[in-house]
Amino acid sequence: MLDTYRRDIEYLRVSVTDKCNLRCIYCMPPEGVKSASHEEILRLEEIETIIKAAALIGIKKIRLTGGEPLVRKGLDDLVRRISTIPGIDDITLTTNGLLLPARAKALKEAGVKRVNISLDTLKDERYRDLTRGGELAQAWQGIQSALEAGLHPVKLNTVVIRDFNDDEVVDMARLTLENPLHIRFIELMPIGSSLTWSKGRFVPAGEIMDRLKRKIGQLLPATMTSGGGPAKYYRFKDAAGTVGFINSMSEHFCEKCNRLRLTASGGLRPCLYDEREVDLRTPLREGARIREVAELILDAVYMKPDRHHMLDGWRDKRRSMSQIGG
Ligand SMILES: Nc1nc2c(ncn2[C@@H]2O[C@H](COP(=O)(O)OP(=O)(O)OP(=O)(O)O)[C@@H](O)[C@H]2O)c(=O)[nH]1
Numbered sequence: 001m002l003d004t005y006r007r008d009i010e011y012l013r014v015s016v017t018d019k020c021n022l023r024c025i026y027c028m029p030p031e032g033v034k035s036a037s038h039e040e041i042l043r044l045e046e047i048e049t050i051i052k053a054a055a056l057i058g059i060k061k062i063r064l065t066g067g068e069p070l071v072r073k074g075l076d077d078l079v080r081r082i083s084t085i086p087g088i089d090d091i092t093l094t095t096n097g098l099l100l101p102a103r104a105k106a107l108k109e110a111g112v113k114r115v116n117i118s119l120d121t122l123k124d125e126r127y128r129d130l131t132r133g134g135e136l137a138q139a140w141q142g143i144q145s146a147l148e149a150g151l152h153p154v155k156l157n158t159v160v161i162r163d164f165n166d167d168e169v170v171d172m173a174r175l176t177l178e179n180p181l182h183i184r185f186i187e188l189m190p191i192g193s194s195l196t197w198s199k200g201r202f203v204p205a206g207e208i209m210d211r212l213k214r215k216i217g218q219l220l221p222a223t224m225t226s227g228g229g230p231a232k233y234y235r236f237k238d239a240a241g242t243v244g245f246i247n248s249m250s251e252h253f254c255e256k257c258n259r260l261r262l263t264a265s266g267g268l269r270p271c272l273y274d275e276r277e278v279d280l281r282t283p284l285r286e287g288a289r290i291r292e293v294a295e296l297i298l299d300a301v302y303m304k305p306d307r308h309h310m311l312d313g314w315r316d317k318r319r320s321m322s323q324i325g326g
């Protein structure tokens with residue numbers, strides 16, 4: 001479905017929960033974010049209905065996210081149901097990976113094609129500090145289990161923060177020389193708890209690329225056949241994996257935007273940086289039919305702005321990144 005700027009909207013990010021087993025410093029405040037009540041959160045059948053309606057208007061790719069999607073009970077079952085919806089040809093997951101070892105095989109069998117796993121550091125203590133209590137070894141087991149379960153390509157998400165983990169970008173990129181991993185360096189966005197941080201914490205992708213070229217070697221443009229996201233990919237000569245850059249701030253990719261976001265409580269957001277939401281939960285609970293839900297989804301498509309204005313300051317005090325789904 002084309003929006004008013006003639007962008008093809010075919011990707012829906014679905015936050016299946018606003019709860020998380022971590023509290024990453026750039027995503028949540030130390031005390032966490034107040035979770036929505038059980039009643040406020042969409043039931044799995046409601047999510048399924050919304051995806052059926054979304055498929056009617058041309059959505060093909062579904063990414064399950066959160067909060068931490070693996071803490072939502074019944075996720076495998078939801079995946080199985082989504083995979084039978086005509087028109088949906090790609091179901092993927094964004095996760096911190098901690099709960100993957102016990103779940104990767106079952107998720108693959110249910111229909112998840114691949115996973116993106118957040119990993120911001122290679123240092124145990126730093127991981128504990130950054131996630132406020134997580135164990136790096138567990139995240140690595142998650143990555144390993146994703147590779148073993150065939151959830152390829154396994155992409156890693158690394159948010160780069162100056163004077164916190166930017167000293168590790170070279171070591172992280174080196175991982176791709178021998179391993180079939182795809183590391184994406186993400187520019188920190190002024191959302192959630194990072195909203196209160198100084199602009200100096202943000203590291204432009206160009207600076208990271210320069211460092212990688214100096215320390216490792218030439219970055220050759222690469223193509224990533226799977227994925228609907230905004231990353232630009234490169235490969236070091238003869239490397240097993242790739243290095244990607246998600247330049248939301250220094251070179252935004254809004255003119256190629258292809259997505260909508262469903263929050264865990266049933267708000268459909270036209271843009272990550274747009275606090276407007278189309279409420280789908282109320283009409284669903286009042287008995288709206290799939291066609292009517294599809295009409296509401298179209299309203300969100302037509303509300304999509306041409307671009308974000310994050311550099312001008314963030315006004316959305318309503319939702320954190322864990323509630324929007326990243
Ligand atoms: N500004 C902006 N950033 C986004 C958008 N989508 C994803 N990102 C950023 O990219 C990060 C990684 O997103 P993922 O959940 O891994 O999904 P993806 O990159 O779309 O996934 P692929 O389908 O594998 O390409 C997010 O956490 C955000 O920081 C978007 O629409 N706008």
Ligand SMILES: C[S@@+](CC[C@H](N)C(=O)[O-])C[C@H]1O[C@@H](n2cnc3c(N)ncnc32)[C@H](O)[C@@H]1O
Nearest residue numbers: 027066067068094095096118157188189321326
């Ligand atoms: C909100 S999390 C949800 C899924 C899962 N819990 C995880 O961490 O992968 C999705 C993505 O958002 C990213 N993210 C959160 N806050 C961010 C920020 N302020 N700027 C850029 N990316 C952010 C995280 O790094 C993660 O890759």
Ligand code: SF4
Nearest residue numbers: 020024027067096322
């Ligand atoms: S980035 Fe993901 S793992 Fe970290 S606090 Fe946010 S939702 Fe949880």
Ligand code: SF4
Nearest residue numbers: 254257271272307308
């Ligand atoms: S910031 Fe908004 S318009 Fe830009 S790519 Fe992200 S969702 Fe799309």
